[in-house]
Amino acid sequence: QVQLVASGGRLVQAGGSLRLSCAASGRTFSNYAMGWFRQAPGKEREVVAAINWSGDRTYYPDSVKGRFTISRDNAKNTVYLQMNSLKPEDTAVYYCAARNLRVGFKGSEYDYWGQGTQVTVSS
Secondary structure, eight states, rough: EEEEEEEOEEEETOOOEEEEEEEEEEGGGGGGEEEEEEOOOOOOOEEEEOOOSSSSOOOOOOTTTTEEEEEETTTEEEEEEOOSSSOGGOEEEEEEEESSSSSOSSSSOOOOOOOOEEEEEOO
């Protein structure tokens, strides 16, 4: 079992920045690829960033590429999502997720989920 606790979400103005954190406990954190997903009301959950176990490979959809950065600190069992140039359409609940070994791009591929943290971007 891996327990994930996401934090850092809050209300921010458009153009602002925010850093989300996801602290992991349980099994060896470095065995897991990590992803950040978001879900806005009435919309499907979508991946916004993913990172491999070592942190040397990252993936982003076009909607956030160049604005969001995922990173991890395996010594601290934590994955981060730095979000810059935020837009109102980035408003959503953000979730971190863990997948054993390999990076995935679909929520169904992930094994463990955090509780979500609300990000609201005002215009």
